[in-house]
Amino acid sequence: xxxxxxxxxxxxxxxxxxxxxxxxxxxxxxxxxxxxxxxxxxxxxxxxxxxxxxxxxxxxxxxxxxxxxxxxxxxxxxxxxxxxxxxxxxxxxxxxxxxxxxxxxxxxxxxxxxxxxxxxxxxxxxxxxxxxxxxxxxxxxxxxxxxxxxxxxxxxxxxxxxxxxxxxxxxxxxxxxxxxxxxxxxxxxxxxxxxxxxxxxxxxxxxxxxxxxxxxxxxxxxxxxxxxxxxxxxxxxxxxxxxxxxxxxxxxxxxxxxxxxxxxxxxxxxxxxxxxxxxxxxxxxxxxxxxxxxxxxxxxxxxxxxxxxxxxxxxxxxxxxxxxxxxxxxxxxxxxxxxxxxxxxxxxxxxxxxxxxxxxxxxxxxxxxxxxxxxxxxx
Numbered sequence: 053x054x055x056x057x058x059x060x061x062x063x064x065x066x067x068x069x070x071x072x073x074x075x076x077x078x079x080x081x082x083x084x085x086x087x088x089x090x091x092x093x094x095x096x097x098x099x100x101x102x103x104x105x106x107x108x109x110x111x112x113x114x115x116x117x118x119x120x121x122x123x124x125x126x127x128x129x130x131x132x133x134x135x136x137x138x139x140x141x142x143x144x145x146x147x148x149x150x151x152x153x154x155x156x157x158x159x160x161x162x163x164x165x166x167x168x169x170x171x172x173x174x175x176x177x178x179x180x181x182x183x184x185x186x187x188x189x190x191x192x193x194x195x196x197x198x199x200x201x202x203x204x205x206x207x208x209x210x211x212x213x214x215x216x217x218x219x220x221x222x223x224x225x226x227x228x229x230x231x232x233x234x235x236x237x238x239x240x241x242x243x244x245x246x247x248x249x250x251x252x253x254x255x256x257x258x259x260x261x262x263x264x265x266x267x268x269x270x271x272x273x274x275x276x277x278x279x280x281x282x283x284x285x286x287x288x289x290x291x292x293x294x295x296x297x298x299x300x301x302x303x304x305x306x307x308x309x310x311x312x313x314x315x316x317x318x319x320x321x322x323x324x325x326x327x328x329x330x331x332x333x334x335x336x337x338x339x340x341x342x343x344x345x346x347x348x349x350x351x352x353x354x355x356x357x358x359x360x361x362x363x364x365x366x367x368x369x370x371x372x373x374x375x376x377x378x379x380x381x382x383x384x385x386x387x388x389x390x391x392x393x394x395x396x397x398x399x400x401x402x403x404x405x406x407x408x409x410x411x412x413x414x415x416x417x418x419x420x421x422x423x424x425x426x427x428x429x430x431x
Contacts, residue, residue: 055107056119059093060128061236063100063355067128068236071101071229072119072152074108074139081105084209088267088281089218091208092138098265099226099313100236100355101136102129113145120149131234138225146170154232156225159203173228175221177201196224227312238356241308244315247358252301257290264358271360274367277331293331298323306346306411315351320344320408321365325374333370343373344408372404383427390429399425 055077061068073092075081081091089095093105104123106115124132136154137146146152147169157174172193180197198205198221202212206221230237243263250259261282270278270285277292279285304320322344323329328337346369350362371377380397387396401422403410410417 053106053115053118053122055109055115056122057093057105058122058126059097059103059105060126061100061102061355062094062097063236063238063357065100065236065238065356067130068100068102069131069233070123070126070129070135071096071103071233072116072123072135072137073103073105074116074137075105077107077109079204079207080209081207082209084213087208087213087215088269089208089213089215090267092206095222095354096138098354098357098359100238102126113148116145116149120151124151130236134233136229136233154229156229158206158221171228171232173225175206175224177203177205177217194228196221223311223313230312236355238353240310240313240315240353243353243356243358244317244351248303251289251294252297252303255294257286257294260289260294261286265354268358269360271362272331273362273364275331275334277334278361278363288331296327296329296331298326298329300324303347304344304412313353315349315353317347317349317351318411319347319349320412321347333374336374336376339374339376341374343370344405345370345373346408346411366402366407368400368402369404369407372400372402377402380428382430387427394429395431396427397430398427401425 060066073096075092081093083091083094090098093103096103102123104119106119109115120135123129123135133151134153135151136156137152138156138158139146146155152170155170155172157172159175159177174193174195176195176197178197178201179199180195198214198217201214201217204210204212205214206218207213247260247263250256250263264282264285267281268285269280270288272278277288279288301321301323304322306318306320309316322342324342325333325339328335345365347363347365352359368377377400380399383396383398386392387394390396403422406417
């Protein structure tokens, strides 16, 4: 069939449930240079599904049966009697396929797609009226609205592509679909811990990258360091990260939240600043000071490999601990109620190591001390 494309699961596990993608025949499903987000067929294969992608034609009933048959022939396809379908519109032909157990709709028509007997998830562009938002019909029917999205917001090569909406919709689809088709489920904590082992303990660039999808990225939010794409990220890990961390570096876990495709950690980054750590404090010579900085990491895992890391910390807290922030700084504006041309300084509302201590133990540092901070005249 010229209008059918299949893919085995691209996870390290190598097998998984079946998923059928029904797509408009004229839709551009190629990879696009503006984003690392791959086309749907490849993306769902990376999630660990055996995937068949069928371009819709006038002979949808026959094509649908052939597509399901080809999908079930894949040795890597588990749960052949429980197949999920992602589709753009209502198709009566789906009801004639007993192996289809769940339906996911993307696009403008999704708002009216909640009358079927199968569990259904609809991703609807726009805000929807209050009545629509509170009117999920039937057993297992659920609609989500995306205020800033247009019909093809999840297709990377389309002009409608909207990365935040596509990302949120993808996670919601995983949460909806996996219980119905029986997975695939992976130990996300183990995958993330494996990745950090190769980063911080074994310090192997090759093994670190082996835990990631074909085109991953890392974004250290405060310093805009990291890498977008395999080549750039490999270079970043090699030249600016894995071998740049002090030997006493320790990640002290404070809390962990595990979702369907994410691990969110609160942790303390502990180390002695004995070298230029250019991903953390670019251009700053070693101070010899010990630092303990609260971090938050949001790690997206696609299948059994990492897709991206969003890492955040308070750069002011780091600079305070390095002894590079004064207690007061000049205030460059007039102050209401004060004489004009008067100079003032304000007390920086920045904590040092106290912020790390309070994250680890809420009672270790008194709350609200900064509420007493004042500005002062300097002339």
